[in-house]
Amino acid sequence: MSFVPEPVGRRERNKQQKLDRITAAATELFAERGVDEVTTQQIAEKADVGTGTVFLYAKTKGELLLLVQNANYSDALERGRSDAETVSDVLDAVMAIIEPIVRCNRTQVDNGRTYLREMVFGNPEEPHHAEALAIVVRTEEAVAAVLRRSERVGEAAAATLAHVVSAIMFLAMAATVDKDRSVDEIVKNIRAQVSALLP
Amino acid sequence: MSFVPEPVGRRERNKQQKLDRITAAATELFAERGVDEVTTQQIAEKADVGTGTVFLYAKTKGELLLLVQNANYSDALERGRSDAETVSDVLDAVMAIIEPIVRCNRTQVDNGRTYLREMVFGNPEEPHHAEALAIVVRTEEAVAAVLRRSERVGEAAAATLAHVVSAIMFLAMAATVDKDRSVDEIVKNIRAQVSALLP
DNA sequence: ACTCATAACTGAGTGCAGTCATGATTTGTT
DNA sequence: AACAAATCATGACTGCACTCAGTTATGAGT
Numbered sequence: 469m470s471f472v473p474e475p476v477g478r479r480e481r482n483k484q485q486k487l488d489r490i491t492a493a494a495t496e497l498f499a500e501r502g503v504d505e506v507t508t509q510q511i512a513e514k515a516d517v518g519t520g521t522v523f524l525y526a527k528t529k530g531e532l533l534l535l536v537q538n539a540n541y542s543d544a545l546e547r548g549r550s551d552a553e554t555v556s557d558v559l560d561a562v563m564a565i566i567e568p569i570v571r572c573n574r575t576q577v578d579n580g581r582t583y584l585r586e587m588v589f590g591n592p593e594e595p596h597h598a599e600a601l602a603i604v605v606r607t608e609e610a611v612a613a614v615l616r617r618s619e620r621v622g623e624a625a626a627a628t629l630a631h632v633v634s635a636i637m638f639l640a641m642a643a644t645v646d647k648d649r650s651v652d653e654i655v656k657n658i659r660a661q662v663s664a665l666l667p
Numbered sequence: 668m669s670f671v672p673e674p675v676g677r678r679e680r681n682k683q684q685k686l687d688r689i690t691a692a693a694t695e696l697f698a699e700r701g702v703d704e705v706t707t708q709q710i711a712e713k714a715d716v717g718t719g720t721v722f723l724y725a726k727t728k729g730e731l732l733l734l735v736q737n738a739n740y741s742d743a744l745e746r747g748r749s750d751a752e753t754v755s756d757v758l759d760a761v762m763a764i765i766e767p768i769v770r771c772n773r774t775q776v777d778n779g780r781t782y783l784r785e786m787v788f789g790n791p792e793e794p795h796h797a798e799a800l801a802i803v804v805r806t807e808e809a810v811a812a813v814l815r816r817s818e819r820v821g822e823a824a825a826a827t828l829a830h831v832v833s834a835i836m837f838l839a840m841a842a843t844v845d846k847d848r849s850v851d852e853i854v855k856n857i858r859a860q861v862s863a864l865l866p
Numbered sequence: 867a868c869t870c871a872t873a874a875c876t877g878a879g880t881g882c883a884g885t886c887a888t889g890a891t892t893t894g895t896t
Numbered sequence: 897a898a899c900a901a902a903t904c905a906t907g908a909c910t911g912c913a914c915t916c917a918g919t920t921a922t923g924a925g926t
Contacts, residue, residue, distance in 0.1 A: 479892055479903075486905090507882060518906035523884065581788065588842050589784055601844070628863040635834040635860075643787050645800075661834075664827040665864040678873075678922055685875090707913065717876040722914065 487525050489515040495536045502578040503533055527594055530586035534596040537583050541603050544572035549610045559663055561614045566637060566662075567655050569607065573641050574651050584642040608634050620667045629665060636661045686724050688714040694735045701777045702732055726793055729785035733795035736782055740802050743771035748809045758862055760813045765836060765861075766854050768806065772840050773850050783841040807833050819866045828864060835860045 493514035497506040508529055512519045526532035548565040555561040573580035587600050612630035615621045621629065640646060640658050649657070675683075692713035696705040707728055711718045725731035747764040754760040772779035786799050811829035814820045820828065839845060839857050848856070 477893070482891090483904080508884080509882080512907095519883095519908095520885075520906055521904085524904075527884090529883065585784070585788055588838070589780065590843065592843050625863050628860055632831065632835060632860050632864060635838040636831060638838060639787070639834040644789060644791050661827055661831050664824050665831060667866060676923070681921090682874080706911085718878095718913095719876055719915075720874085723874075726914095728913065 486515070486517055486521065490517065490522060490525055490532075491536060494532050498533065498536060498579055499576065502576055503529070503582050504578055508532075526596065528590070530582065530590050531594050531596050533579065533583055534586055534590075534594075534600050537579065538596060538599050538603065540572050540575075541569065541583075541600070544568040545603060545607055545610065552610070552614055558614060558618050559659070559666060561617070562611055562633065562662055563655065563659055565607065565610050565614065566633075566658055567651075569637070570641060570654050570658070571651050574654070577647060581642055581644075581647070584638060588638070588642075604634060615666075618666070632665060633662055685714070685716055685720065689716065689721055689724050689731075690735060693731050697732065697735060697778055698775065701775055702728070702781050703777055707731075725795065727789070729781065729789050730793050730795050732778065732782055733785055733789075733793075733799050736778065737795060737798050737802065739771050739774075740768065740782075740799070743767040744802060744806055744809065751809070751813055757813060757817045758858070758865060760816070761810055761832065761861055762854065762858055764806065764809050764813065765832075765857055766850075768836070769840060769853050769857070770850050773853070776846060780841055780843075780846070783837060787837070803833060814865075817865070831864060832861055 490511065493511050494506075497511055497514060508522050509519055511532070512522045515522070522532070526535050545565070545568070548568040551568070552561040552564040555564050573583070583600075586597070587604070590597050592598060592601060608627070608630040611633050612626040615626040615629055616623065636658055640654050640661075646654065646657070689710065692710050693705075696710055696713060707721050708718055710731070711721045714721070721731070725734050744764070744767070747767040750767070751760040751763040754763050772782070782799075786796070786803070789796050791797060791800060807826070807829040810832050811825040814825040814828055815822065835857055839853050839860075845853065845856070
């Protein structure tokens with residue numbers, strides 16, 4: 469078996485490098501200053517590409533944010549999911565899934581809220597958007613799985629309720645009204661709502 | 668008691684007239700073409716005011732949309748609220764409140780979704796925004812009142828559940844994924860979720 | 867009637883996301 | 897090696913929401 473010789477041509481490698489540079493530049497600038505305080509020009513400059521090039525890799529600035537942050541949310545979900553396995557109470561287990569996501573979302577409030585805005589109002593056909601939606605689906609599946617532990621929740625009801633839970637999460641994290649709330653306050657707020665809908 | 672002689676000076680009257688012209692122009696253009704296909708310039712022109720003047724009456728284009736549409740939602744709520752009184756089943760009564768709002772929201776899909784986006788992500792301190800939030804509060808109160816008919820729902824739980832219902836409504840109407848769904852489909856979708864959380 | 871202070875109006879100007887015609891690179895073909 | 901076709905990169909450009917320095921209208925005071 470010979471060494472696999474990078475089955476890609478120069479073109480593919482260049483593209484990958486550019487994508488990496490853009491991702492790195494955007495990650496750093498967004499984290500430092502927040503998405504609204506960074507221009508796409510600055511990202512292009514830092515990544516050492518033309519301004520138009522950025523938009524070959526992400527169709528909008530919002531998509532660029534999704535590209536940069538999806539991995540964080542995915543990680544947060546996995547952490548919560550495994551935590552939830554060690555928790556017996558259903559409500560506590562649901563909250564174990566939710567808490568790391570809220571924490572991830574609030575690492576930088578503006579970025580977190582913009583991420584959510586993009587998810588709901590952006591174009592779901594864009595690849596990074598689709599990935600974000602896939603994470604939501606996985607989150608709802610994880611919540612549904614926990615809900616099914618309770619024998620008071622039916623198979624179908626679990627999926628529906630999980631969707632309701634994600635609606636609750638969305639509003640609690642996104643609303644401008646709650647902009648200045650801490651992670652703990654938001655989690656508490658979500659908990660109260662989830663608690664009300666468990667039979 | 669003498670006739671109250673318009674206690675306002677020329678200044679106040681001029682302001683009111685400008686506001687009326689701007690509101691009329693925006694209402695018409697938004698309805699005809701959709702918020703994204705109309706520029707603030709065009710609204711200013713149609714209202715016969717300077718471009719800057721528009722922004723004295725609404726701080727952003729989004730606020731302008733709230734200004735124009737708030738009354739419609741308020742009316743829709745009142746219609747639904749009175750309809751709900753004639754419906755005995757709790758779930759049906761909640762849906763009686765919701766349906767006119769969804770219908771109002773879908774009169775023009777893009778405007779409806781932008782309205783919701785502005786409500787959640789806009790600046791709640793702006794007057795038209797505050798009014799929109801007040802309508803949401805009244806909607807939740809109406810839903811809570813219906814929920815309290817059921818003796819299985821506690822006093823506090825009713826308010827919490829009503830808030831959950833408005834989260835469900837928001838996502839069902841706002842998400843790009845559901846952009847092409849009809850009013851009936853959306854109402855059905857909401858109904859399924861609300862049904863799942865009634866005890 | 868005249869002056870002054872204040873509130874309201876204005877449109878040229880600014881900054882930024884996103885586009886597109888043109889040019890550069892790479893790959894496939896002979 | 898030479899050419900053609902396809903893909904990718906670029907930055908000057910466009911369109912639009914929003915601003916602000918300068919102007920005008922109003923009302924209060926004398």
